[in-house]
Amino acid sequence: MGHREDLLEGAKRCLLEKGFLRTTARDIVKESGTNLASIGYHYGSKDALLVQAYISLIEDVGEGFEPGLGREMTQPPGSPERFQEVWGAIIRTVPEARAIWLLSFELMFQDERISEVRKLLAEAQKAGRSGLVSLFREIPEADVDQESAETEGRFYMTLLNGLMVQWLFDPDSATTAEQLTEGLRRVVREAAKN
Template sequence: MGHREDLLEGAKRCLLEKGFVRTTARDVVKESGTNLASIGYHYGSKDALLAEAYVDLIANLGEGFDGFGGDGTVGEPGSLERFQEVWANVTRSFTEARSIWMLTFEVITNDDRLPGVREQLVKAQDEGRRGLIPLLLGGRESDVDDETLRTVGGFYQTLLNGLCVQWLFDPASATPASHLTEGLRRVIEATAKTGG
């Protein structure tokens, strides 16, 4: 590995151990075996490096949402079976990778202290929305248009964020995927009865 990759891996370890606010550039250098100048050269700033490390952690985590391997997802795209399985995988990640999800709330609650990180993560938010759509509905990320990204992607991201808060706050009372799916089924039925 080169310095760029070493820095990224070191930053990930620091984030998981210390979080955004408490991680210093010197911590990353120590953890990665590189030097301070490498951070500026490869990433521009410590905040930019930490943001990229966080996005990478979340992206790797998201790869497990589809049945942990890409070919294990049951149910047809858009079906309630697919919906339930994907959300079961997502909720499992809240307990198995709690430290990664806690970083999200650190950014939200410290956004005034992490302006560079926040800006980068706002940009990455659309990538997350875009990735959820084919996971649940099928198709390819590259085919997701802007309207679908804003509406369907926004809907799925709202579910993700809400579930994350519930599972991190109190897993015992958090909504399981089966209840979320039953709730969706009932909403669909009620909408069908009213004609719209």
């Protein structure tokens, strides 16, 4: 690996161990075996490097949203069964990705002290919305149109954030994929009456 990749891997380890706000440039350098000048040269700033490391960690978690164990999604896209299957796969990532989800909430609840970071993360969240639509509809992410990302993607992102709060706070009482799907079925039935 070169310095760029070493820095990214070191930054990921630092984020998982210390979080965003407590990680220093020196921590990253020590963990990556590089030097301080490499951060500026390859990423521009420590914060930009940490954002890239965070995005990489989230992308790794996102890969776990597939059912796993060599198994593809089995339920038809758009069906309640697919909805349940995807949320079940997402929930199964929580135990092993707990530190990453906690890091997400650390970043969400910061004020303007890290406005540059928030701006970069807002851009990454747009891609996340498209990724979620892709997963539920089983279409390539590049084929997700802007309107779908801005409507369905926001819906799924809102559910994702709410579920993660529950699963991080109290896994024993958190909403399951089955409960979430039954809730959706009931909401759709009530909406159909009007």
